[in-house]
Amino acid sequence: ETGVTQTPRHLVMGMTNKKSLKCEQHLGHNAMYWYKQSAKKPLELMFVYSLEERVENNSVPSRFSPECPNSSHLFLHLHTLQPEDSALYLCASSQDTGSVSNYGYTFGSGTRLTVV
Amino acid sequence: GQSLEQPSEVTAVEGAIVQINCTYQTSGFYGLSWYQQHDGGAPTFLSYNGLDGLEETGRFSSFLSRSDSYGYLLLQELQMKDSASYFCAPGNTPLVFGKGTRLSVIA
Numbered sequence: 001e002t003g004v005t006q007t008p009r010h011l012v013m014g015m016t017n018k019k020s021l022k023c024e025q026h027l028g029h030n031a032m033y034w035y036k037q038s039a040k041k042p043l044e045l046m047f048v049y050s051l052e053e054r055v056e057n058n059s060v061p062s063r064f065s066p067e068c069p070n071s072s073h074l075f076l077h078l079h080t081l082q083p084e085d086s087a088l089y090l091c092a093s094s095q096d097t098g099s100v101s102n103y104g105y106t107f108g109s110g111t112r113l114t115v116v
Numbered sequence: 117g118q119s120l121e122q123p124s125e126v127t128a129v130e131g132a133i134v135q136i137n138c139t140y141q142t143s144g145f146y147g148l149s150w151y152q153q154h155d156g157g158a159p160t161f162l163s164y165n166g167l168d169g170l171e172e173t174g175r176f177s178s179f180l181s182r183s184d185s186y187g188y189l190l191l192q193e194l195q196m197k198d199s200a201s202y203f204c205a206p207g208n209t210p211l212v213f214g215k216g217t218r219l220s221v222i223a
Contacts, residue, residue: 002158033210043213056210096209104161105211
């Protein structure tokens with residue numbers, strides 16, 4: 001366990017479904033992130049939350065909707081997804097020092113999403 | 117903007133030494149981080165170089181030259197378990213990763 005827990009580990013959903021991914025950290029970090037990892041592509045930053053405020057939305061389609069109710073929890077709400085959205089969705093947390101990530105990000109094990 | 121260049125694949129023999137290079141272009145540079153990711157696993161933080169020079173942590177070392185916009189990860193006494201993908205990332209938050217280098221360690 002990394003200290004960042006993601007559920008579910010695997011998810012298969014239809015294009016008309018609505019589902020949510022959950023991320024939880026108890027490391028005392030104040031920043032949380034969603035990344036998407038597709039086959040043969042770099043990790044893509046999707047959303048950034050710092051002190052529960054969304055500070056970055058990296059041009060992500062509106063069918064992905066993040067929510068950060070407190071500093072320990074992060075959700076990614078999914079609706080009307082496309083097959084090309086099938087990927088590994090990774091959550092990470094860090095202690096945001098403003099500009100430098102010298103203590104590193106802690107990643108969860110991810111949710112493997114398949115859209116059918 | 118930001119760009120990162122790493123070799124896509126490297127193969128090395130168990131017990132050997134391998135160096136994975138990373139060149140970058142980014143504005144407002146704050147150091148270089150390295151992450152390891154095994155297939156199906158989470159990326160894990162390996163090291164951070166905020167200043168030029170070599171940082172050593174056990175079998176792994178990381179080097180940074182800010183004047184050359186270049187860094188590398190050095191893995192010594194390779195083990196089969198070191199087979200994984202390795203990512204460099206400029207230390208600016210939020211982290212943006214390149215495509216990574218897939219290291220295969222063979223017997």
